[in-house]
Amino acid sequence: MSCLLKYKQRFFILMGLLLPMSVFAGGPPVKSEMDNPLAITLVCVSIGLLLAIGGLAYVVLSAAQLFVLKYKEEQKATGAGTAGKVLSVLVLCLATGLLHAQDAAADAATTAPVSTQIAGMSQVSFYTLVSVIALELVVILALLFNLKVLLGRQKAAVAVSEVQEEKVPAWKTWWSKMNSFRSMKEEAALELNHDYDGIRELDNKLPPWWLYGFYLTIFVAIVYIWRFHVSNSAPLSQEEYAIEMEKAEAAKAIYLAKAANNVDESTVKLLTDDASLEGGKKIFTTVCAACHSADGGGGVGPNLTDDYWLHGGNVKDVFKTIKYGWPEKGMKSWKEDYSPVQIAQLASYVKSLHGTKPATPKEPQGELFSESNESGAAAPAAKDSAAVSLR
Structure with a gap:
């Protein structure tokens, strides 16, 4: 001073x-x-x-x-x-x-x-x-x-x-703002005078991110109710399930249509529906009846109605015989003339001739075949070396 x-x-x-x-x-x-x-x-x-x-x-x-x-x-x-x-x-x-x-x-x-x-x-x-x-x-x-x-x-x-x-890192400042943290100096002003076994209750506010998230859920709920229950601009869960099932059926049909031509001797199945058998009958009458007779009783080729087969009697063996043929026995390959689906229909029709009574059946050729036991014992049968066989 x-x-x-x-x-x-x-x-x-x-x-x-x-x-x-x-x-x-x-x-x-x-x-x-x-x-x-x-x-x-x-x-x-x-x-x-x-x-x-x-x-x-x-x-x-x-x-x-x-x-x-x-x-x-x-x-x-x-x-x-x-x-x-x-x-x-x-x-x-x-x-x-x-x-x-x-x-x-x-x-x-x-x-x-x-x-x-x-x-x-x-x-x-x-x-x-x-x-x-x-x-x-x-x-x-x-x-x-x-x-x-x-x-x-x-x-x-x-x-x-x-x-x-005060050199506070930026991320701490951002985190404090996101959670609305209060300093220790303000703790006295936040007390609610509620003491529970030494634990004091403070009047802390909810974090802003929690409040904004809660407000967002309210907004989403309003939009959902309006879209699904008021304006009906979107399908409910049951309606959506029905729509998805229809789409699945359509996709399945397309798949089956495309997968039908992928049939081969290892995946072919016996067809029993009338449409498939009718298709196989038409092919048989056109190209097979000349050697095996129209009723399958045999001619140049063996009898297709008895239990004896030259090259196996299940549907896969018949499919293979038709597809690749036996050129050394006069049986040509038909894979270039017909699709796999058509060959499957023809093989199924041939299998459907078993047990029928042809007008003039030819004598049995080949080995005895049983559906229950494909490796059944061979039975003696007269063999015609000049015969053209589908079996």
Whole structure:
């Protein structure tokens, strides 16, 4: 405080030196010019600006002293001389500006002609007062600039200290915002005065992400009810099941239609439906009746109605015989003439002839075949080496 009082005394001494400037700058007047309204106005303005300078100077000195005290706390090694240097520089800057103003006023007084008057005032008095006002404005601007600089440094120091104190990672800040975490300092304000065996209940809010998720479910429920139960723009679960079953049946039919031509001797099945047997009968009548007779009783080829077969009697063996043929026995391959489906129909029709009574049956050829025991014992039978056999 003693240091502050010392600098205040220096300031007011300088202000006392500045006050008589407006009196001595004009020189010895011939008659009083204080009755001139312009002179009174200029003097009032000068005095008002001087008071403003005094107030700003006090504020600047206080801010400078506060800044120096903080600086001393941070930089203890610099000692007390740093504060005195800072204040001395500020006071010297102010005094230098005032001395320059006095020199300008003296120059104006020596160079201006005396005989010419401005608004009832001599040029010396007029320019002296105007110079003083201009100087005071410059001083005010300088003080405002210094005050701004000091305040800016203090704010920067506070901001830097806050940043240095709290270096929280970005992800923690984001997580805190997402969960609306409250600091420990606010815990007392959150208490509900409900104590359960030492466990205190706090009035914590639900996390924002939970609330937004809950609001989203409400919105989805409204849209669902409107779409499925009000506007009926989408099928319910039972309707959707029926639609999917129809699609599956259509896909199954397409698959079966495409898979039918993939039949071979290892996958062929015995066909018993009338359409398949009728198709096989037409092929048999067209190409097989010439060798095996129309009723399957045999001719050049063997009898197809008895239990004896030359090359196996199940549907797969018959399919294979028709597909690849037995060229060495006069039986051609029909795989280039008919599709696998047609060959399967023909093989099934041949199997359907078993047990029928042909008009002129041919004697048995080959080995005895039984559906229950395909490897049944062979029975002797007359063989015709010249016969063309489907079996």
